[in-house]
Amino acid sequence: MNRNILLKSLVFGLAILLATSALASNKGSLNLHEAVQINGQALPAGNYQLRWDGTGANVELSILQGKKVVTKTSARVVQLDKPSAYDSAVVDNASGSPTISQVRFEGKKYALAFGDKAETSENSGMK
Secondary structure, eight states: OOOHHHHHHHHHHHHHHHHHHHHEEEEEEEESSSSSTTTEEESSSEEEEEEEEOOEEEEEEEEEETTTEEEEEEEEEEEEOOOBBSEEEEEEEESSSSSSEEEBBBOOOOOEEEEEEHHHHHHBBBO
């Protein structure tokens, strides 16, 4: 009898843990009008969903088109001075090919940063 109660409690606790981690995942959208690079990976023009997991400033980013994962990469969560007015990608053309250095999300005071821009941000981490 005690074993059944323990097993039920364990299953209930595991269900709560899984539900909490599912709610903790972050997501956003990205609409690209041209082909770009992101952390050295080619990304054609199109509409994408971004989902990232991780705690603290370093996260693992999945880029999806529909339900298909197009690519995965690492990113750094950086703080912005004020919330972004709209969803946007900061594209750097200095290397000769368009490369995403940041993705910003409407109404959020944080962005995802890639490459050198991730390391040079003054304020990192997500509050």
